[in-house]
Structure formats: C-alpha cells, structure tokens
Amino acid sequence: MKLIIGGAYQGKKEYVRNKYHIEEARIWQGGYPVPDGEWQCINGLHNIIRQTLQSNVYQESQQEILAYVRGLINKIPDIIIIADEVGCGIVPMEKGEREYRECAGRILCELAKEADTVERVHCGIGQVIKQTVYISLIRHGSTAGNLEGRYVGRTDELLCDKGREELQERKGQGVYCVKESGVLPVEAVVTSPMRRCVETAKILYPDITPVIIKEFTETDFGLFEGKNYEELMQDKKLAPLYQAWIDGEGKTPFPEGESLEQMRRRCAAAFEKLLPMLARSRHTALVVHGGTIMSIMSSFVTPKEEYYACQCANAEGYLCRLELTGNMALYQMRCILRIL
Missing domain, CATH: 3.40.50.1240 (Phosphoglycerate mutase-like)
Known part of the structure; x- marks a missing residue:
C-alpha cells in the first residue's frame, strides 16, 4: 500500500496518475463506502473520515475507518491512498473540526506505519518520506x-x-x-x-x-583459522587460548584476529x-x-x-x-x- 499526503489542491491526484500510470477510471473519488471495482487508487480518504465522523461517535469512527481501510488493503494490497494533510496551525474553535483533525491525524499515523511507501506532494512535486x-x-x-x-x-x-x-x-x-x-x-x-x-x-x-x-x-579467526575443535584442544599452544575464548562465551577477540x-x-x-x-x-x-x-x-x-x-x-x-x-x-x- 502507498500513502500519498499533501495540502488541498497541491496536485496529488495528477502526481499519482503520472508517476504510477493510473487511468482516471481506476481512481475512486467518491466518499464512503467505496463500491466494488478494479480500483488502483482511493482519492480522498479525508472525505471518508469526515463523512464517518458526521454519523458516528468520534472514538468509534476512528476504529471503524481504520478497520474499513485495512479491509480495502487486504482486497487490493497495491492500493494507493490519497489524503489531504491535516493542518498543524491554530487549533480550530469548532468541536467537530477539532475532532476531524485529531481523528485524521491518528489514522494517517497508523496507515503510515503500515504503508510500503509514504510520499508528500507540494505544488505537484513529490517527496518520498518512507520507502x-x-x-x-x-x-x-x-x-x-x-x-x-x-x-x-x-x-x-x-x-x-x-x-x-x-x-x-x-x-x-x-x-x-x-x-x-x-x-x-x-x-x-x-x-x-x-x-x-x-x-x-x-x-x-x-x-x-x-x-x-x-x-x-x-x-x-586469527590463530584458530583452518582448525576445528579437536585440533585446537589437542594443540598445546592453542588449547589454553581456545578454552579462554570459549569461557568468554565467544565475545573476546580471536588471538591475532x-x-x-x-x-x-x-x-x-x-x-x-x-x-x-x-x-x-x-x-x-x-x-x-x-x-x-x-x-x-x-x-x-x-x-x-x-x-x-x-x-x-x-x-x-x-x-x-x-x-x-x-x-x-x-x-x-x-x-x-x-x-x-
């Protein structure tokens, strides 16, 4: 799974289409739920998050969305997911907007851990964050x-x-x-x-x-090179060195090695x-x-x-x-x- 993030209207979809050669017909751009189809890309995870939050309790929504997206990934392991980046500026006064930002941020953090690739797009230019x-x-x-x-x-x-x-x-x-x-x-x-x-x-x-x-x-292996246990233990010169190495649990240097x-x-x-x-x-x-x-x-x-x-x-x-x-x-x- 690939995760593509970036600000609104930063050219994320076009970046994905050009880099990964995906046809428009293979990109789902609606909301929740995603219908069955030969999708290669889900554009607008942030919209799915907003829609789910509007109809469910916050904590339930977070787990529900994660479970839903993981289900999509299981069906289509190579799916590309596009999402707007959550803002990091002033905390919104409106409760629903605060819940959206927190929920979206936590979900993107979880998906970033699981993704094979994470890329950030700014002004149509992609930057690999994780590979x-x-x-x-x-x-x-x-x-x-x-x-x-x-x-x-x-x-x-x-x-x-x-x-x-x-x-x-x-x-x-x-x-x-x-x-x-x-x-x-x-x-x-x-x-x-x-x-x-x-x-x-x-x-x-x-x-x-x-x-x-x-x-x-x-x-x-120094002085032990080319020798086996029996030969080392029978060698009057090397036997004490070998026993000392064994007693050191193999963590001491090999003599002259x-x-x-x-x-x-x-x-x-x-x-x-x-x-x-x-x-x-x-x-x-x-x-x-x-x-x-x-x-x-x-x-x-x-x-x-x-x-x-x-x-x-x-x-x-x-x-x-x-x-x-x-x-x-x-x-x-x-x-x-x-x-x-």
Missing part, C-alpha cells in the same frame, strides 16, 4: 572446511560438491523465492569477495551480476553505505558469511537480537523488511521470515 525494500540475507553453501567443523574465515575456499548439490536442490524446491511472503523476486545481488559466496550467488541468481563488498568478508565488536562495526558500516543501492531495488539478496549475517542482524534488526542468536546454517538465512527514510537512512529493519 520499503526487502533483503534476503543468505549464508553461502557448504565448503569442505564447513563440513569438518573448521574455522573458515579468510581462507578462500570454493564450495564442495555437497554444498553445490544442496544449493541446487533447495533452489529447485523454491526455498529462496520466499513466495509465501508476497515479496517480489530478487532484483539485485551483493556478495563478499570470497569465492564460496560468489559461487553461491551464481548458482542461485545466474542472471544477475553481483556487487562485491570487500567489507563483508568473514571474521578473521578480530573481536566480535570489530566484526560488527566493519559490517554495520558497510551495510549503512549500501543503503542507497538497496533503495534502488525492491528485493536484494546479500550472499555472505555467517558472521556477516550475525553482524548485520544484531546491529539493525528490531526487536534487538544478540549476535549469536542470529546464527544460521550453510545455505540458510533470513528475509528482512527495511523501512528507509527519504534521505536513505534506515528507519527500521524487521525479520519477517527464516529461510530454511
């Missing part, structure tokens, strides 16, 4: 090191045969299409420069050239720089590493998640909804689906 896009955070397929339980960070492994087969099988099952969420197909792909990520992206999205972000590489916080800051900074690119596509896939996914999720997702709570296995991930402000800052990021 919604989606990202799939997908961990690369399995490598030989992954199957052996090794700490594979800066080692540039390719996928193993099992990893390739698993990706092809899951792709064939439609796992990465996330159709049940109603989200559009992936339009852009971002990867780490590591070969296991680039290869995974080519398997899942062969027709899209990925954008490489070097800051999205996996954690630098990165700390959890260094990894998070690196990935979070790169993700914020990426937001303008993400805004240009309705759905972008980030094919990266487990540590990269945990860093992004624990830094930005609402409600807040701990770093290790965001772990996912190879070839798994998360689908997230991003709400961006007009200046491409991240307003909110929510996980809406686990990709298993």
Whole structure:
C-alpha cells in the first residue's frame, strides 16, 4: 500500500496518475463506502473520515475507518491512498473540526506505519518520506572446511560438491523465492569477495551480476583459522587460548584476529553505505558469511537480537523488511521470515 499526503489542491491526484500510470477510471473519488471495482487508487480518504465522523461517535469512527481501510488493503494490497494533510496551525474553535483533525491525524499515523511507501506532494512535486525494500540475507553453501567443523574465515575456499548439490536442490524446491511472503523476486545481488559466496550467488541468481563488498568478508579467526575443535584442544599452544575464548562465551577477540565488536562495526558500516543501492531495488539478496549475517542482524534488526542468536546454517538465512527514510537512512529493519 502507498500513502500519498499533501495540502488541498497541491496536485496529488495528477502526481499519482503520472508517476504510477493510473487511468482516471481506476481512481475512486467518491466518499464512503467505496463500491466494488478494479480500483488502483482511493482519492480522498479525508472525505471518508469526515463523512464517518458526521454519523458516528468520534472514538468509534476512528476504529471503524481504520478497520474499513485495512479491509480495502487486504482486497487490493497495491492500493494507493490519497489524503489531504491535516493542518498543524491554530487549533480550530469548532468541536467537530477539532475532532476531524485529531481523528485524521491518528489514522494517517497508523496507515503510515503500515504503508510500503509514504510520499508528500507540494505544488505537484513529490517527496518520498518512507520507502520499503526487502533483503534476503543468505549464508553461502557448504565448503569442505564447513563440513569438518573448521574455522573458515579468510581462507578462500570454493564450495564442495555437497554444498553445490544442496544449493541446487533447495533452489529447485523454491526455498529462496520466499513466495509465501508476497515479496517480489530478487532484483539485485551483493556478495563478499570470497569465492564460496560468489559461487553461491551464481548458482542461485545466474542472471544477475553481483556487487562485491570487500567489507563483508568473514571474521578473521586469527590463530584458530583452518582448525576445528579437536585440533585446537589437542594443540598445546592453542588449547589454553581456545578454552579462554570459549569461557568468554565467544565475545573476546580471536588471538591475532578480530573481536566480535570489530566484526560488527566493519559490517554495520558497510551495510549503512549500501543503503542507497538497496533503495534502488525492491528485493536484494546479500550472499555472505555467517558472521556477516550475525553482524548485520544484531546491529539493525528490531526487536534487538544478540549476535549469536542470529546464527544460521550453510545455505540458510533470513528475509528482512527495511523501512528507509527519504534521505536513505534506515528507519527500521524487521525479520519477517527464516529461510530454511
């Protein structure tokens, strides 16, 4: 749903017609109720609010209108709703006008939260206030090191045969299409420069050239790189260091490597720089590493998640909804689906 607001006679309807290529016959411009039809746009939510207020008690009207509009959205998910902006000047003396302004303001606030896009039109010129896009955070397929339980960070492994087969099988099952969420197909792909990520992206999205972000590489595991639990515990030099890292619940720096916080800051900074690119596509896939996914999720997702709570296995991930402000800052990021 798109919400278009602005002052009276500011060219809102013409703006919508020109930008979204909507025919006049597909725009409902009457009041309440909206008749059945192939509507693409409802022009005049403010009129519906006024009409309902005139015939009902104020509090009942607010809930009734919200329920009614949400019903329209359920029927037509891509509906565009146009409403006059509520004035923010002198409080009107007339009781009915005060109730209208308060009711309209509260309803528009609720709809703005639910809308994919909110735009304000002034003198026929539109300004995006809020934009919604989606990202799939997908961990690369399995490598030989992954199957052996090794700490594979800066080692540039390719996928193993099992990893390739698993990706092809899951792709064939439609796992990465996330159709049940109603989200559009992936339009852009971002990867780490590591070969296991680039290869995974080519398997899942062969027709899209990925954008490489070097800051999205996996954690630098330092002295633990390439080793698994058994090897580390049997190494006289590394065993005490490894046990100390375990006792620290994985929050202390890897010896001669990165700390959890260094990894998070690196990935979070790169993700914020990426937001303008993400805004240009309705759905972008980030094919990266487990540590990269945990860093992004624990830094930005609402409600807040701990770093290790965001772990996912190879070839798994998360689908997230991003709400961006007009200046491409991240307003909110929510996980809406686990990709298993």
